[in-house]
Amino acid sequence: MFVTYQNTSHFFCFASCPRDKGFTTLNARPDLTAEYVVGIDFGTLSGRAVVVRVSDGAELGSATLDYPHGVMDTTLAATGAALPPEWALQVPQDYVDVLKSAVPAALAAACIDPAQVIGVGTDFTACTMVPTLADGTPLNELPEYADRPHAYVKLWRHHAAQPHADRINDLAFERDETWLPRYGGLISSEWEFAKGLQLLEEDPELYNRMEHWVEAADWIVWQLTGRYVRNACTAGYKGIFQNGAYPTEDFLGALNPAFAQFANDKVAHEIGQLGDAAGTLSAEAALWTGLPEGIAVAVGNVDAHVTAPAAQAVEPGQMVAIMGTSTCQVMNSDQLAEVPGMCGVVDGGIVSGLYGYEAGQSGVGDIFAWFINTQVPPRYFEAAEHAGQSIHQYLTDLAARAPVGAHGLIALDWHSGNRSVLVDHELSGLVLGTTLTTRTEEIYRALLEATAFGARSIVESFNASGVPVTEFIVAGGLLKNAFLMQTYSDILRLPISTIASEQGPALGAAIHAAVAANAYADVRAAGQAMGKLNKNVYTPNERSAGVYDRLFAEYELLHDYFGRGANEVMHRLKALKREAIAAPITGKETA
């Protein structure tokens, strides 16, 4: 279990601090009267805990745990059995391990007395779904189900339910379901209902044994408090809860008679509002975390939406892009509109009183990781190590040396499918223009640029739908790549502001903890006091932007050609892949 610490405080550390961990102490006495909150961000690859001062959002210490089982997208760890294409699973115990390791480590790094902590907030990737018994026990923890893939957590980027999403969308369009426009006209295979329908039809025994279909964002709060409370954010964006209702029994039964009661029996449950307390920290969770039993625990939230107040970006037109493994764009508006291909709009989905919009790109950092892990020759890793740089930064610096367009390449950022604006996870990646002299760093740059073109497609969809984007704010792990940020500014033709925190989502979770502990009246007020933003850090370079406009025009042609039905080759290739894997032809067959 690998935990990394970060002591960001300048406080004199008491004996409780692990000096043997190499923490330096500075002669600044801690504020013994200060109140603190803990924010815990459960990302795709790791969980991060941050200790935050309630009065001003100062981050005193943080710690990260990489999930021991990571993302299971090729084999099931418990058995070694191969998983079908487009699957992505996780092990829920990994999330509890974050509570047991990263939280105590963050408290130690912060050098505070845990008794000064008044609340804890969490955020999670979504839609990451946990099938549980009535008491919240995940089905994969039952010995009889440990070898069943459907017993495990389906991570947000589990895309094997696309056929189920297609059926939901076709029927909803045919029946003119009123909720469909709230999701840009298409429900994603990543969301609760497509995944639930897949579970029913591929493993009905598990489906029937399951009592609750729980967002991981709510499951972790359940572990902390002993109470199951659904959060209003995922209920709206991922659980098709609109105007106080889920899709009807009649609609669900038309998909599959056995699915008619899915919303009533497996999904519906008490819904808590963002910033409210879901409960208080249980005795067991207090032992795990080192936090005081009985402190407020905020209703769960999503890693993207929770970040808007942390960036002081909750006003209409401020689009916050949480850029990590994937990118989520979230933005408030006082207008309710249908934005084609958005992920959803929820009244109060980000902060109360405004319509919260979400869009997204399922693959961003994931695409760069795929390239690093499979396409980069060893000599680049050796050179990066020699230069004392990460491979990402080394490749970025190499790529940045060339003028815009010099690589002669264009790429489609669909290696993890397309969440917005096409909502189709049967699409796949593309790099066009390679020659025998194309270099590794040139392809890497084309992939960086492609994700920015994807973001521009989303911004232009909002602008064309009467929900204008006036400011673009970046949070998440990718903001550390300055060249990527400048590329986004040039391609979007917008200034890029950045959240002044390396742990934006965790800071957002901490803000919600402060509200849940009644330190602030609401999330807006807490965000104003505790959030942090660096305004207009990057501004468009006109010369680069002009060349990028020409590349974006090519991107749009490819986007529509491969994404809107002119050529279904990507769908055919995935179908062929599934057939080949299902009935492998080894070439040793007898005539």
Ligand SMILES: Nc1ncnc2c1ncn2[C@@H]1O[C@H](COP(=O)(O)OP(=O)(O)O)[C@@H](O)[C@H]1O
């Ligand atoms: N300097 C970098 N440039 C580009 N991509 C990076 C860089 N550093 C990390 N990444 C990518 O960012 C992703 C991790 O993002 P992060 O926000 O830290 O995690 P999470 O998505 O779990 O919240 C990984 O996919 C990794 O490939």
Ligand SMILES: O=C(CO)[C@H](O)[C@H](O)COP(=O)(O)O
């Ligand atoms: O869809 C989401 C939010 O609505 C997911 O949480 C997000 O796409 C995954 O998060 P990350 O890229 O930070 O791991």
